[in-house]
Amino acid sequence: MKEIWAQWDDEVKRLFYCHYGDLPYLLDVKIDESLFRALVQYWNSAYSCFTFERVDLVPTIEEYTTLIRCTKIQVDRIYSKAANNLAFSKKLMNITGMSEQWVTARIKQKGDCRCIPWRHLRDLILAHPDMKKRVDVLALSIYGLVIFPKALGHIDEAVFDLFDRLSKETTPVPVILAETFRSLNACRRVGEGRFIGCAQLLLSWFHSHFLRVEKVSYHVFSKNYSPLKELAATPRRDDITEEN
Template sequence: MPETRGTLWKTAWPSKGEFKDLSIRVFCDLMALAKIWEVLVEKGSLCHLNRVFEGRNTKDPSFCEFHSIEGHDIQSCEEFRRLLQNMMDNKEIGIFYKGEEANEKENELQELRDIWARWDEGTKQLFYQSYGDISYLLDIKVDKHLFRVMVQFWNSAYKCFTFGEVDLVPTVEEYTVLLRCPKVQVRKTFTRVFNGQTFAKKLMNISGMSEPWVTTRIQQKGDSKCILWENLRDLVLTHPDERKRVDIFVLIICGLVIFPKALRHVDEAITDLFDRLEKGITPVLAILVETFRSLSTCLKIGEGWFIGCAQLLMVWFHGPFWKVDKVSYKVFSEGYSPLKEEVAIQRREDISEEMWMEIL
């Protein structure tokens, strides 16, 4: 545990295992109290006093947003620190360094990999027959250095990657081959259609759980509803119906890997995607649209939460640049799995962003 935590706060920080049921999580650089303040105001946990006392110079470096007075900044505000400490003691908020966000996501994926490893061959075959190679996405590593550099080569105007004089863009056909989902009919395209069902009703249909069980676990995040992925994970571990366990597992993969809209949560929109998968409608177009949109957003603001499927993008990217001496006959067989092949390939992880920039 970093020593800075002990020096900034009068009592010890909670251990990572104690953050499971937190209502608010903040990821920031070091202890950026101004960032924490903004999140608390956004979540409605604290009232923004500047809305009451207008005319204050909030740009003054000695202005404290918490007290709405000048004379000290919020970073050195002892009263705000004590308030945060009380909130942490009550497990109302958790403060993480930005690097821990990626670690937490990796922990989620590892839990899913462990569940998959414990399944017998019969359950895995049931999964493959319905949802193809989606499970391999759990084992695809995302090179963060390469990904950051790729964003810089994204052309928002033409919606493609431009490497010198070469333009490259993932296509519906390429992503369809990667996912290799037997249920999907390429000519059927995923579109969101309002069918009148509530989020709770959709979850009930997918999970087979009662309305009280579902409604008590639905949360509101921003303008959409969602459910903690841990609630769904517990169902995968304990549900008596094998088919339901497989369906819920796919729902989690869609929410955490394919459309990771909210950290640790499966968003309401994912149930629409799942419903279309059940009907054999391809989700590829929706995946590509969200990928292009997120790439453009990340390029514009220089950072941000990527809501596309980074794993699929990585596999697609390596395709045109991966040189082999011989092409295996397996590539042309019906049972060939590009994602499975990617998992087996050992790629270098020590290439810096500067080196990738020079290479590309």
């Protein structure tokens, strides 16, 4: 995804930012595994927050919305799955603009869920004649592989439902937070386990509490300021152990 993003010109990137915010910067966030494992140990499942001695800290809707920074999001329109919605294949057709035959041939079953392999979407991004569809499919891929990484190398059916509703300017932030809390609770309960949530966004949120914008104190109030961009570009030490 990073290679595809790097090949796009500024006009296409602006189109992406306009519709989906600062999601591409998540691709540049390096996962510090030692820090992440240590952070999980401070998750308080009883109160759904991080507890550092006497200090409680938890990601909020406002903080995650600021990090994603998407002007299309309406914070009072929260995503919820519709009782009667389109079939998976129909949603995939709407998002990709491809035929039913193309979609049906690429849907796979992974465990208890249906999904589509990333390699098919990658090929579609590289070859699709409609640039807006290329943008949509890359955004879908970031949601499926980075924000909700359930099936490795695949985009889960549930992500398509959420993504389909983003066109109606609903906010995905509460769902992202809910999955983050659920995953943290699961990791704490079993002691070890895979975190099925957006680790990049969680670590960015954690680092944001220590971020200092040098020289220009009012920088954070600028419309063009991207905290996620600055966090992704900030050098981090990678030689610190989990214990330290």
